[in-house]
Amino acid sequence: MKYYGCGLPFPEAVEGCSVLDLGCGTGRDVYVLSQLVGPEGRVVGVDMTDEQLAVAREFQPWHEQKFGWKNTEFYQGYIEKLDEISALKEGDFDVIISNCVINLSLDKKAVLSHCQRLLKEGGEMYFSDIYASKPVPEALRRDKVAWGECLSGALFWRDLYAYCQELGALLDPLPVQASAIEVGDARLKNLISETCPDGLEFASVTYRIFKKTDKTTSTSALTQEVKYLGSIPGSTDTTFCLSHGRKFRKGETVSVTYELAEVLRMSRYKSHFEFLGDSGSPINPFTILEKTGGSCGSGSPEQEKKFSADNIPIHCIIHVRNTPLHWKFSVSACHEPRSLTPITCARCNLSFCLKHRHPCDHKCTAVSQQQSILQAKNDASVAFLARIQARFSDKRDKGCGGSKNPATAQKVALMRLKQRAKLGQTGVAEEEKFFLEILPPARFADSGRAAVPIIMSKLSTIGKVIDVAADVLDVPNENNREGAKMLRLFNAQGQAMSEGESLECLLEKAALVNGGSLLLEYAEE
Ligand SMILES: C[S@@+](CC[C@H](N)C(=O)[O-])C[C@H]1O[C@@H](n2cnc3c(N)ncnc32)[C@H](O)[C@@H]1O
Ligand SMILES: [Zn+2]
Ligand SMILES: [Zn+2]
Known part of the structure; x- marks a missing residue:
């Protein structure tokens, strides 16, 4: 196998990441990254040359067998036309690498533009390539030997900055490593000194180029x-x-x-x-409001005592530690900004902030006044219940892992969903993700609509899941209209999930599982 390449091809901290390799050649870097990202990660190689890809693909079965996971994909295509490869989805990648390829591209800005689109916010291009100290003169660009040495297409390094600024969503490139390239060929040396009397140098440089987040545009001076x-x-x-x-x-x-x-x-x-807390970042005025009325968890003195420090949900603490903003601590137990109007918990009647408003978010100690899980009770609903349960057993009969031991079956189901789920609340942090398969309402299933996997935040409520699911399945959702037939989510036992409950909360109550299936259906109440 022949090795090309310049610079250090591998970025740090890629475990579990999605990585794209532009101009992957025979896939050497793809297979190294396959190890670095591990079984939860994904590495995609793109190259225009079929022969190179044929070699790359030849090793796929060997790697899969040896390491026990399949996380590599190879596609034929041009890096200037990455939109033609349908497996590459917008915002899918944590890292895009490329090793000695961009210099060969005749439209480098198009390549960067596709990368900008394919990266997640905060995602990173990690490009090793050849750069010139000034624009490469025409004579050198047309020279065959110079082309073969990867010098002809070397980008003037300042142009890289210009492209990134023009594209808008990229930070200025950060050079990680640079080493000089000696031009050995005597004729080329002459050609360079003839066309550039005051010198032209080449270097192999590794740049990181980060994709901005939607918050990074207006505050760059801070x-x-x-x-x-x-x-x-x-x-x-x-x-x-x-x-x-x-x-x-x-x-x-x-x-x-x-x-x-x-x-x-x-x-x-x-x-x-x-x-760290005290920064020059813009201060959200809603987080520093003076205390005028009630505050999070306020009520009678005894009630306030119940909302003690060890009742703070852990996500709340983490949130505070990572925030740059000046949070107003409304009560000592809660580190969240006080909401403008207090929100009252229907069970305990205390006022809470937005984050703590659901019973399980403030570990509500009051006895449940409303059934959190609605169970079908009368005859009409028994028939409805039977139909719902039948939908789930249909699915099992089609061989969705019902026969294995339940814990293993659930793990397998979750793993599969993780791989397939591309829609929903995709921007959610990895550790916050919750995966669900949503079965479509009967009348859509009958006309062939398939179940879809979705990604949700575990902090989302069932109401939110319904909105996202209806959107993804493209079924009418009139839950906000009075008197309309309500869309609801049911589990395999036929229980309707209560709209105000969060996924995390229902998980705790064992009403559903991460990676499980829920049926979206119009309720006959
Ligand atoms: C110098 S090799 C580098 C291969 C690999 N990255 C490495 O480091 O070993 C350049 C590779 O880029 C591919 N390539 C060049 N221009 C391309 C383009 N416009 N679109 C897709 N692939 C391209 C070539 O087919 C070749 O495999
Ligand atoms: Zn609170
Ligand atoms: Zn409560």
């Missing part, structure tokens, strides 16, 4: 303090080198631009950094 936790796996010491001149040492608090902080916060690096 700074934010961050602390690296020293936790990026595989780094030999406790320093993370983001780019030349920008090293993060474990435990050291440093100031970075607000837009870089936002990118780190959105990116796969987020768990390796602490984002």
Whole structure:
């Protein structure tokens, strides 16, 4: 196998990530990344040359057998026309690498534009390629030997910055590593000194180019303090080198631009950094409102006592630690901003902030006044219940893993959903994701509409799941209209999920499982 390439091809912290390799050749980097991202990750190689891809694909079965997972894909195509490869979806990738390929492209800006589209917010291009110290003169660009040496198409490094700025959603490129390229060929050397009397140099450079988050546009003049936790796996010491001149040492608090902080916060690096409270970031006025009325968890003195510090949901604490904003602590137990109008819990009648309004979010101690799970009771609904349960047994008969032991079957179902689910609340943080398969309402199933896998935040309510599911399945949803036939979600036992409950909450009550199926149906109440 022949190796090409320049620079360090592998970015840090890619475990579980989706990675795209542009101009993957025979797939050498794809297979290394396949190991680095692990079984939960995905590595896609694209190349225009069928012969290269044939070699790459030849190794696929061997790698799958040896390591026990299948996470590589190869597609033939042009990196200037990545929209023609339907498997590459907008916002799908954490990292895009390319090793000595961009110099060969005649439309480098088109390549960057596709990368901008395919990256997640906070995602990163990690490109190793050949750059020139000034625009490469025409004579050199037309020279066959220079082309073969990857010099003809070398991009003037400042043009890379210009392209990124023109494309709009990319941060300025950050050089990670650069090494000089000596031109050995005597004739080429002459040609260079003839056409560029005051010199022309070439270098192999690795750049990181981050995709901005939607918050990074207007605040780039501000700074934010961050602390690296020293936790990026595989780094030999406790320093993370983001780019030349920008090293993060474990435990050291440093100031970075607000837009870089936002990118780190959105990116796969987020768990390796602490984002410190007092920053120059814009202060949301709604988080610093003076206390005028009730506050989160307020009620009678005894009631307030019940909402003690150990009742704080853990996500709330994490949220505070990572926030750059000046939160107003409305009561000592709650670190969330006080909402403008207090929201009252229907069970305990205390007032809560937006985050804590659901009973399970403030570990409501009051006895349930309303049944959280509605069970069919009368004769008419018994027939309805039977129809719902039949829908789930139909599915099992079609061989969806019903015969294995339930725990294994559930694991398998979750794994499959994770791979298939592309729609729903896709922007949610990995650890917050909840996967569901949604069966369509009977009248749509009868006309052939298939079940769809969706991604949800586990903090979302059933009401939200219904909206997302109806949207994805493209079925009418009139839940906001009075008197309309209500869309509801049912589990395999025929229980209707209560709209106000969060997925996390229902999981705790064992009313559903992550990776499970729910039926969307118009209720006959
Ligand atoms: C110098 S090789 C590098 C291969 C691989 N990245 C490596 O480091 O070993 C360049 C590769 O890019 C591919 N390539 C060049 N231009 C391309 C384009 N416009 N679209 C897709 N692939 C391209 C070629 O087929 C070739 O496999
Ligand atoms: Zn609260
Ligand atoms: Zn309550």
